[in-house]
Amino acid sequence: MGRLGYAAANLGEKELLLGVDRLQEWAKQATVPLISSNLVYQDTGEPAFPSSLLKSVTLGGSAGKRKLKVGILGLAKMNTGLSTSTPDGRRIVTADPLVTAKTLVPPLRKKCDLLIVLATLDPNQARDLAKQVPGIDMILGGFGPLELSEEIPADAGSPGSGLIRLSYVGNQGKKVGEIRLFPAEQGAPAKRESYTVILGKQVPDDPAIMDLVEKNRIAINEINKKSAPLVDGEKLRAMWDGESFVKSAACKSCHEEAFQIWEGSSHARAFHILEEKHQDYNPECVGCHTTGFRRPTGFLNAKSTPDLENVQCEACHGPGKGHPDTIGAGYGPVSREFCVTCHTPDNSPDFNEAAYLLKIRHWEEKPAPDAASASSR
Numbered sequence: 488m489g490r491l492g493y494a495a496a497n498l499g500e501k502e503l504l505l506g507v508d509r510l511q512e513w514a515k516q517a518t519v520p521l522i523s524s525n526l527v528y529q530d531t532g533e534p535a536f537p538s539s540l541l542k543s544v545t546l547g548g549s550a551g552k553r554k555l556k557v558g559i560l561g562l563a564k565m566n567t568g569l570s571t572s573t574p575d576g577r578r579i580v581t582a583d584p585l586v587t588a589k590t591l592v593p594p595l596r597k598k599c600d601l602l603i604v605l606a607t608l609d610p611n612q613a614r615d616l617a618k619q620v621p622g623i624d625m626i627l628g629g630f631g632p633l634e635l636s637e638e639i640p641a642d643a644g645s646p647g648s649g650l651i652r653l654s655y656v657g658n659q660g661k662k663v664g665e666i667r668l669f670p671a672e673q674g675a676p677a678k679r680e681s682y683t684v685i686l687g688k689q690v691p692d693d694p695a696i697m698d699l700v701e702k703n704r705i706a707i708n709e710i711n712k713k714s715a716p717l718v719d720g721e722k723l724r725a726m727w728d729g730e731s732f733v734k735s736a737a738c739k740s741c742h743e744e745a746f747q748i749w750e751g752s753s754h755a756r757a758f759h760i761l762e763e764k765h766q767d768y769n770p771e772c773v774g775c776h777t778t779g780f781r782r783p784t785g786f787l788n789a790k791s792t793p794d795l796e797n798v799q800c801e802a803c804h805g806p807g808k809g810h811p812d813t814i815g816a817g818y819g820p821v822s823r824e825f826c827v828t829c830h831t832p833d834n835s836p837d838f839n840e841a842a843y844l845l846k847i848r849h850w851e852e853k854p855a856p857d858a859a860s861a862s863s864r
């Protein structure tokens with residue numbers, strides 16, 4: 488974050504899981520200031536990390552070399568269950584964010600031109616904060632994938648700009664929020680513009696940062712790999728009474744042609760790409776690149792169930808045990824909408840139903856009820 492030029496990072500309860508002593512050590516050394524206004528020592532109520540930040544920014548453009556003082560606070564969601572102990576036996580808890588803000592905003596407001604609150608609060612709490620604590624200009628929030636962009640009118644007489652900007656831009660670094668401030672100038676009042684920029688293909692990755700990300704991904708994958716449980720998947724399937732997976736090879740003898748077509752498709756090799764990327768033990772990836780993940784007797788992990796890697800027949804047609812003896816004609820209907828459970832806009836941006844179906848087709852095209860109009864297209 489320091490290399491990306493962040494001015495501050497707000498700590499939340501997830502960061503505390505890294506260990507308080509390590510975090511406090513980092514907070515001293517990090518190139519990006521780590522702050523929290525409401526992670527406090529339980530015994531004294533004192534902040535466990537720097538509780539606010541004052542930053543001087545030089546304005547560009549026609550504003551000349553004017554300085555703007557920016558005050559930053561960081562609020563974490565209150566969690567009464569959270570109580571982390573420090574190495575010397577003290578405890579860190581979350582103080583009520585609203586009460587904390589009421590105490591910290593007025594003195595900080597006196598020292599700055601712009602007051603920003605970084606918040607891991609749910610949107611309703613953030614709105615309450617905007618309405619109940621005069622003096623805030625912007626609340627930059629983070630709450631999982633949630634996205635939000637609002638202007639909340641401030642109380643009359645509030646020292647802020649009249650409208651409080653509330654922005655949440657989702658998680659995983661897929662989007663970045665941009666707020667442009669234009670100070671009042673002769674003949675033009677101050678104004679503010681807000682955008683959400685999607686970090687898609689048109690925004691190239693930074694090679695140095697990607698290198699860091701890549702190294703971390705590999706390290707995390709190694710940890711997952713070591714801790715993944717080892718079970719005998721085959722034995723488990725043999726003992727299982729209910730629906731169960733039998734693997735593509737078991738379909739071959741009766742559906743030779745379908746098998747050949749599938750074997751030639753990238754579904755049959757879909758796991759390989761995860762190995763190449765060192766993401767074969769990432770639970771966020773394997774679900775769509777394997778067969779029956781998180782289903783009984785389905786893919787568990789690469790060491791326990793290597794034979795259920797890849798998008799096999801049963802990833803689409805469902806567990807095949809009992810077919811065709813007991814489940815005959817009724818087995819395995821695949822609705823076309825099913826493709827998009829894996830071919831999501833994020834993971835398959837070029838997905839086009841007709842073209843993609845054609846590429847994997849291993850079935851007789853049944854004449855559609857409106858075949859006449861379809862063939863005339």
Ligand code: HEC
Nearest residue numbers: 760764766769771772775828829830831834835836837838
């Ligand atoms: C929701 C389902 C889903 C998840 C989760 C998923 N993928 Fe995929 N992935 C796909 C699909 C579908 C394709 C095929 C896209 C296409 O060709 O249109 C694909 C293709 C790929 C490709 C080859 C295409 C490319 O972009 O180079 C790679 C590499 C890949 N996935 C890696 C990953 C990694 C790493 C993860 C975890 C971080 C992951 N996938 C998680 C569904 C998923």
Ligand code: HEC
Nearest residue numbers: 735738742745746749754798799800803820821849850851
């Ligand atoms: C990516 C999903 C997917 C995979 C993987 C897949 N199929 Fe299919 N399969 C379909 C779809 C979609 C249909 C067409 C269903 C329909 O039109 O009702 C189909 C149809 C079929 C049919 C019916 C044939 C017909 O003419 O009506 C058979 C048999 C079949 N698949 C066998 C297999 C076998 C065997 C495998 C593995 C070797 C396999 N499928 C892998 C999606 C898949």
Ligand code: HEC
Nearest residue numbers: 733734737738741800801804807810811815816817818819
């Ligand atoms: C022993 C031979 C045999 C094996 C093995 C077999 N099938 Fe079938 N399959 C059939 C027969 C026969 C039918 C036609 C059933 C009917 O019409 O009653 C059929 C039909 C299907 C259908 C179409 C169902 C329909 O009503 O349209 C699909 C899909 C299918 N099989 C998929 C698979 C898959 C996937 C596997 C492997 C998991 C598999 N089959 C293994 C013999 C087999």
Ligand code: HEC
Nearest residue numbers: 753754756757760775776798802825826829843844846847
């Ligand atoms: C269980 C998840 C899953 C489902 C369901 C699924 N796919 Fe895929 N599909 C993938 C993954 C993962 C890849 C990428 C494999 C790779 O490149 O290694 C892929 C790749 C493809 C490709 C190759 C793309 C290319 O240009 O190389 C086609 C075509 C495709 N899928 C069609 C379909 C269709 C049509 C359906 C629905 C009938 C479907 N898929 C359902 C996971 C899935």
